[in-house]
Amino acid sequence: MVNKISKVMLRPAKCGLDLGDGSERAEYVDQDYILQTLGRPHRNINIMYTYYPKDKEWPQRISEACKDMEIHFQWDYPYDDYFPYEGGIGEDTSGQPFEQIRDIRRHGQDVTLTLTIDCSLSDEYLRKIARDLRNFGRMRLRINHECDGDWFTHNQRFSYQEIGDFFVRFSKIIKEEAPNILTVFCAGAVMDLDAEELKVGHEEEFTEAYRQADIWSMDCYLALHYGWPFDVCEKGSDSYAVTPVETFYQRLKKSAIRFAQLNDGKVRPLVVSEFNTDGDVVGPKHQAESIKRFIARLKEGHAEEWFGGFSLYQFRDRGRLGLEIEDPNNKSVGIPQPLLKEYKEILKDDYFMPRMETKAETKLPVTMRWGGAEDAEGIALEVTLEKNPEFFEINFEENLNLMIEINGHWFYKAEGTDCIDLMPAFFDQDIKERTTLSITMFAPPASGENDPSQGEDWMENYYCTMHKLPELRIRYEAIEEV
Template structure:
């Protein structure tokens, strides 16, 4: 059937509002990208991985809650250093360990890496240069350095003044720009936290960081139980809060406006690096409705000042996840009402990457993977007589080693190297066709190793290239094989 098929160039670009997803933190373990893709039906712009780097500390590189376990701990951040997974790279580090194993998983599934990294501000430039070199092969990385930096809970804030934390941010940013220009930095600070105030938190200290960074960010939880897991949120308690969706939205927009003012009116991308409403405070139903209300506000404005948000997070041991981790088995997630709501949101055109068709391609063709907001693939037009009974894509020996992301009927599929058949019928289970129609099968080729290849040319840090010699075979059947 492949000989009869035509292919056209496809270009994937940024969404009006990008969606990123947190996967693992102090509150939950990493969930593999195959599982998440099947649950949500599409890849994200980026996956946020949360790590810390305190190589000068006693007990490093052990996780803080393990090597410094104590019955006296009564707050999530009461350890000598932050209780994130520990970054095994850096000076004299090991790139075959975390987070690199997960970064490769993220990228081969057609998503960018968003690395949140808390760092001891006392490390030397040699440490920061080593981290920059760690990230050079991972394409268009976003690096969120010492987030929530105007707070007082992380170890880096307890070790340094706010001015020192801000100066460290600028120092690390400048090293990144020199050593790993493929990486964009995210400054995540409090922003406007009172609508009666004009200035952002710690404005004097962080004004230079606001100007230096590539991306501005705030973390805004519409409700949050920060006392988890050491107490229970109940009425009258002091370890949780709830705000209105509108206040949260307005504070985020005001933060962007103030960042722009501090940058002499020049705007930069504005994101919310942690976004959710805590089910510990609202329960599962209000959690879902508040998420939807916020996203509806973005779409209805429309918020062209806002680039995207990171939902925190996919699976959580508390109630901040699309799934709750089963307490009997950490490998099992219990779906929450927020998951269905979130899935509907991210399949709305406003939150999906743009997709444009170009001219007809002759084969073999070279596909370019720049990243989830800039990739060139191909489209194969297909005619459907009605909703199919069989829809699969088959890859012979010439094609089976390709690493591909494919989309049909608004559902994405991953093909790993060595796989010869991808069954796409699940794209029609929730969205069956109601008659004959034409649609396209879209194919993109992120790097199979998860890393870019320095031998591919001068633009290797930004782009990865894959040659596809011919089209796969698409098997469509509209009746059972035997009646």
């Protein structure tokens, strides 16, 4: 049934599309569920953690350690109410965030680890974190984000200069210990769009951080109820903010210009690490409208020349910043929002679709290389279908970890799984006539970690060899009609 086998390259989309998964507002949702819900993987999954190992409450999550504390704002606790980072000096990489990182990577996605961290920690602590993370390929580390503000613990305990200096120090250690990791600096933005000279907040204190970072970032929402969950968002209240789409776009563009000026004209990718329109403000039925207008503005402005993508915050949320709302009766259950249906259409937009380049025909055995969600080498099996199938299954003898794409739909095959039902790729897109399709496969690491024994480039790349072609079971009629 397979006409030929070709090598195929996975390359970046015009604009990256990332997703937040878990924060102070929600629990982590496993990647099997997200993939089944959305139909394709993201470039990056952003997870959010905190590390204050010298505090007396550590390593408890601070909202649990201080559950009787009277607070009036989400960040009133002694340290940030993210999940505790369990590695570092504690040397435990069996727990979190490492299991989540492994889950994300084995599903063909890269990781952004957002980490709020005590700026007084010595180099010993920071080197241990770098060594914790270097097995996980081309991940991103976002250190003490939104540091131009005043709400996080790092801003309450340290000066802006100390925060900037800490970022530079930590970034240099990352480069020494784990050069596969890119550091992300997330601070302010150009707020006065009409000023003759562009400025961003605390740029004197942060100039060296902008120069040291691999990626520049902003957290921006078209609408945000920032008083959640301590008040109800109502018209005229002072706990929400709205930014018109054009203002939002110009703020991004002019901030990118100013960041480059601070970096002696050298451009870095600019991303929005947290982005959405809050349903608390606009209502859940209208949440997607401004997001789609923003995307149209990106395309119109050819933003792919200076913009590196955005991360939707987030998959599941206890408020109205998610594709799903967490069921208040059962936190393991999500309630789909209207945005979910609209977002699935955004995922299919060519602007956000990773490019696949088909290369020369090949034969088995073939070695596949996983660099990351924007750089991988896999294989494509060319198959001719007579018409829309009633059954389409792929069966493997080899114990491989694979991401599989056919007809625009992605599937995950874990180690230990022999058969994958590919029929969901044809539920919404019928084939009306004889058609040739490709079954494309990539092999991210089954353990979620790269293998130091694979060669000098092991931090950047993981290799897997397929020796035997999988078998296809394709049928065009029901076994029996009832």
